[in-house]
Amino acid sequence: LKPSQWLSVQELQAIPAVDELTLERLENMSLEKGAELLQQVYHLSQINHDVEPNFVPSNIQVYVPKPNGDKIVAPISEMIQRLKQKQNFGQDEVTIIVTGLPQTSETVKKATRKLVQAYMQRYNLQQQQQQAQKYNSESEEDNKRQRTSSEEDYSEQAKNANTNTGDIIVIDLGSTLTNYKRYAMLDIEKTGAKIGKWIVELTSELQLPHETIHMIGQNVGAHVAGAAANEFTRLTGHKL
Structure with a gap:
C-alpha cells in the first residue's frame, strides 16, 4: 500500500x-x-529502503562512581589509563553496566541512578556489617529495649550481607543515542565487539581476573553487553 x-x-x-x-x-x-x-x-x-543497522558510537563516555558521590569520567579510549592511577581498583569484583537509553530524560536518569546505587550499596555491605557489630556490642540494658522496625530491618540486612566489595564501571552508551534514528539503527554486534575488545584490554592492562568481571545492560544495552561478552570469549576463550 x-x-x-x-x-x-x-x-x-x-x-x-x-x-x-x-x-x-x-x-x-x-x-x-x-x-x-x-x-x-x-x-x-x-518503504523503498533496505534498512541495515549502521550506527556505531565512536568514543563512548565512561564513568566510575565513587562512594562519596564523585565520579571518574573519561572517554572509553582514555579510561584504562585513568583507572591505572586509581589505587586498588579491581581488587575484588568489577561490575560493568552498559546503559541503553538517552540520559536526557529525567525518568531514564532516575532509573540509571537507582541501578548504580543498588550496586554501590551491594559493595558497601561489608561496611554495613561493621556498623551492625556496633549494635551487637551495645550494653545488655540497651539490647533489652524494644528496637524500632527500621533498626531490626537494618540489623537483618547487615547480618545477611555478602561481604564482597567491588568497583563499578558505567559505559554510557545511552548518551550516544540522542534520537530514535540512532537508537533504531544501532549496530549491536559491532558496538558490542568494540566494547568486548576494550574489556580484553582492561583485564590485560590492569591484570584483572576474568572471573571477577560481571556485565549487565539496560534496555538495548543488555543486547550490546551480550555481544561484548561474546567478543571477549572469542578473543580470550573465557566467559564473562
Whole structure:
C-alpha cells in the first residue's frame, strides 16, 4: 500500500522524521499514541529502503562512581589509563553496566541512578556489617529495649550481607543515542565487539581476573553487553 492509502495527508504531514523523534517526545505521549506513532514511523521507513543497522558510537563516555558521590569520567579510549592511577581498583569484583537509553530524560536518569546505587550499596555491605557489630556490642540494658522496625530491618540486612566489595564501571552508551534514528539503527554486534575488545584490554592492562568481571545492560544495552561478552570469549576463550 502507498502511505496515502492508509494515512491521511494531515497524518502524513504530522509524522516526524526518524531523526527528529526523541525519547522525551514519546515519554510525553500516552502509551497508545506513542505506540501508534512508532508503528507509523517504522512502516514509513521501510518503504523503498533496505534498512541495515549502521550506527556505531565512536568514543563512548565512561564513568566510575565513587562512594562519596564523585565520579571518574573519561572517554572509553582514555579510561584504562585513568583507572591505572586509581589505587586498588579491581581488587575484588568489577561490575560493568552498559546503559541503553538517552540520559536526557529525567525518568531514564532516575532509573540509571537507582541501578548504580543498588550496586554501590551491594559493595558497601561489608561496611554495613561493621556498623551492625556496633549494635551487637551495645550494653545488655540497651539490647533489652524494644528496637524500632527500621533498626531490626537494618540489623537483618547487615547480618545477611555478602561481604564482597567491588568497583563499578558505567559505559554510557545511552548518551550516544540522542534520537530514535540512532537508537533504531544501532549496530549491536559491532558496538558490542568494540566494547568486548576494550574489556580484553582492561583485564590485560590492569591484570584483572576474568572471573571477577560481571556485565549487565539496560534496555538495548543488555543486547550490546551480550555481544561484548561474546567478543571477549572469542578473543580470550573465557566467559564473562
